[in-house]
Amino acid sequence: MPDAVKDPRQNRLLAAFPPAERERLFPQLELVAMPLGKVLYEPGDVLPHVVFPTDCIVSLLYMLADGASAEISVVGNEGLIGIALFMGGESTSSRAIVQSAGYAYRLNGQDLKDEFHRNGEVQLLLLRYTQALITQMAQTAVCNRRHSVDQQLCRWLLLSLDCLTSNQLVMTQELIANMLGVRREGVTESAGKLDRLGIIRYARGHITVLDRPRLEQRCCECYSVVKKETDRLLPRAASL
């Protein structure tokens, strides 16, 4: 495990905690491994923890009765999983699943709720993050309706890339298809175009992004809208 992930400040929200809150809460944080495919919660589960990713990516998926699914947002080191805990509902109708392996810090749900109801900086921070998440979900809804699979794949790659430090993603086309709510073959075709253009390289579950600027060009506006709004709402990433 690289040393960097051992610092809670790798997570943008945790990094923004004021000193007093750090002293209070950081000792309660527990570093946990997040293997690919791990399910953090299923629809309706009461959440025992909140999870702050450092270098992993977690997808929030909505499931339909027929088994179909679609991703409604991606959470990386800028966020946390488990907003329902402090929003008061305790559970949500979504499923959270690890989409890119790594590590995360988790905090007991009660500890987080207690902190939230102290009504200090941390409350404001969590609410602002929640608004950013809402923006992402709404933009995803529109993107689902109006944009092509080609464009959505670009959006998805860019959003995922932002959560990582490298330009490599470990991810099969099958899984991407689940996220985007399209056929696997659709992803193959779109990814094939990007590969032929030399923008990405795809090899058995490993994607390497070679030309990010061109990826952004081919993308719909949805990526930059979400990114700008997230940057507006949240403090900048800490430079450790």
Added chain:
Amino acid sequence: MPDAVKDPRQNRLLAAFPPAERERLFPQLELVAMPLGKVLYEPGDVLPHVVFPTDCIVSLLYMLADGASAEISVVGNEGLIGIALFMGGESTSSRAIVQSAGYAYRLNGQDLKDEFHRNGEVQLLLLRYTQALITQMAQTAVCNRRHSVDQQLCRWLLLSLDCLTSNQLVMTQELIANMLGVRREGVTESAGKLDRLGIIRYARGHITVLDRPRLEQRCCECYSVVKKETDRLLPRAASL
């Protein structure tokens, strides 16, 4: 104006305010008319008020750069417009527009923020409502991706109906198409089917729902998921 709309308790959130908060805030409420098509805010606007509908319906739309739009949620007397005020972002990337005329109470933004930061019942209530709204947005995203226009029209009709007391909607197919993010002709076709089946009657901007049970049958699960979650999260409607 019918007398009923003059009671703030027509709004489910306001009705759930504890006595002390009612005394404090109800005098600050201002009854305002909400004519069809009125824009409450545009993307990026800083909101001067929050709005609690009594008998009107407000749509939250996301706009794309090319002018296309899609509805991400509907707000009626169970909710409020302007969550960004207490979530901390002050503005959102959406547009709020009156989809069915009526009345609403509005409250000065600062008053609401002050109340929110008293951290009492009202804060909990508003947060739970926000979670219900998130559920609706997420379900809309999935519905956009996987379900037919036929099904989505049913969902939309049912959600709108729930915000009203009558079985009549004043709404052109053109506007419905804007909400659903589809062509006007697509709505004509789907609505035509429902009309031929005797489930609704459509006449120049007036829809009458004749057979709600059958409407629910033809609908995708998305409607009931949202309804159940909203009922779980919010206190029941007050029986005045």
Added chain:
DNA sequence: GTTCCGGGGTACGCTAGCGTACACGGGCTC
């Protein structure tokens, strides 16, 4: 009464994406 126009119906060709099927090749197991 005539005109105009907003709201709605219909038709037609087109395309993106779906469902399905099958082929290929790399790396793993045994």
Added chain:
DNA sequence: GAGCCCGTGTACGCTAGCGTACCCCGGAAC
């Protein structure tokens, strides 16, 4: 070193919904 399976490529017919065009009708305006 043979077999197998997973991840990927490709092909083909099908359908929903799109873009476009045009028509009809009722009611308001003049």
